[in-house]
Amino acid sequence: MDIWxxxxxxxxxxxxxxxxxxxxLWLIWKARNTLLFQGRKSYPTKLxxxxxxxxxxxxxxxxRKESLTSKQDTWVPPDPxxxxxxxxxxxxxRNLECSVxxxxxxxxxxxxxxxxxxxxxxxxxIGETLAILQGLLWLKQFRSALTGTQxxxxxxxVTLSSDCLQAMDSIMGRQEPSWASLPLVLDCRxxxxxxxxxxxxxxxxxxNRAADWIAKSFQTGxxxxxxxxxxxxxxxxxxxxxxxxxxxxxx
Numbered sequence: 001m002d003i004w005x006x007x008x009x010x011x012x013x014x015x016x017x018x019x020x021x022x023x024x025l026w027l028i029w030k031a032r033n034t035l036l037f038q039g040r041k042s043y044p045t046k047l048x049x050x051x052x053x054x055x056x057x058x059x060x061x062x063x064r065k066e067s068l069t070s071k072q073d074t075w076v077p078p079d080p081x082x083x084x085x086x087x088x089x090x091x092x093x094r095n096l097e098c099s100v101x102x103x104x105x106x107x108x109x110x111x112x113x114x115x116x117x118x119x120x121x122x123x124x125x126i127g128e129t130l131a132i133l134q135g136l137l138w139l140k141q142f143r144s145a146l147t148g149t150q151x152x153x154x155x156x157x158v159t160l161s162s163d164c165l166q167a168m169d170s171i172m173g174r175q176e177p178s179w180a181s182l183p184l185v186l187d188c189r190x191x192x193x194x195x196x197x198x199x200x201x202x203x204x205x206x207x208n209r210a211a212d213w214i215a216k217s218f219q220t221g222x223x224x225x226x227x228x229x230x231x232x233x234x235x236x237x238x239x240x241x242x243x244x245x246x247x248x249x250x251x
Contacts, residue, residue: 024051046234053237073206075242080107082157086203087135088211089119089127089164090219096120099219100131102138103210104158109243113142114228116218122180128164129184131215132171132200135160136191139198157197163208168200209238 027050031042078084084105091098101116115138121127139158162168170177170185171192177185192198205212213235217223224232231239 020051020055023055024048027051050234050237053234053241056237056241073204075109075207075210076203077105077107077109077243078159079157082107082159083112084159084161085135085139086161086208086211087131088162088208088215089121089124089131090212090215091121091124091127092219093124096122098127099215100127100134101211101215101218102131102135103214104142105243109239111228111231111239114214116214116223116227118218125164125166125178126181126184128162129167129170129181129188131164132160132162132167133184133188133191135162136188136195136198140191140195143195155197157199159199159201161201161203161208163203163205163212165202168202172200207242210235210242213238 024047027047031047034040034042075086085102086105087100087102089098089100098119098121099116100119101114103114104112106112115134117134119127119130119134121130139160166175167181169175170181171188192200214223214227217227217232217235224230227235
């Protein structure tokens, strides 16, 4: 085994791949000790995900020629004095049950609030449209909860972002919605007409990693109830990749 690992690390693969492989070996060693001394199991897919996220985080803050992180695939924070709500849907296709989630952040990149819930959808696009609708409903409740508290956030502009271009274009009238999604699209338009300072925005999938991770984790039942106040390690790494101030410990 040691000879195989040594040969692999010194083979012709890229430095990026070697770093991920070495990181994965370290995580496997840690998982083995956790099982041995604490009796807690680790899952291979989570170890791989953590190794990839950790390497991306290292490359972002220690840039090299091989770095895969660029401005084009990084979450863009909202303007000062405004908020951004990223929403996403996890739809597997095996049955109609899926999950939608949203994460709300300010200009400093720190998570302010969010949501995750189960829904039913006939297709991925309908699921994504439902995620936008649930995001609007959540924003309405979020603002209502702040009403009367003299909290300035009740009037803050909010950008609601989704990585589903078809759903966004349908809601904004750039294309005709399908007959199945039409009632949801009309509901979204009605809510947008009733709410001020809400702007819809399409963003590439790679900039929507946090909402995607939350939706998938909620669907598998692995999302802790305190994920907003205490983000799990994988989500914390994503937040750090998205914006540096989320990683700065309080002084």
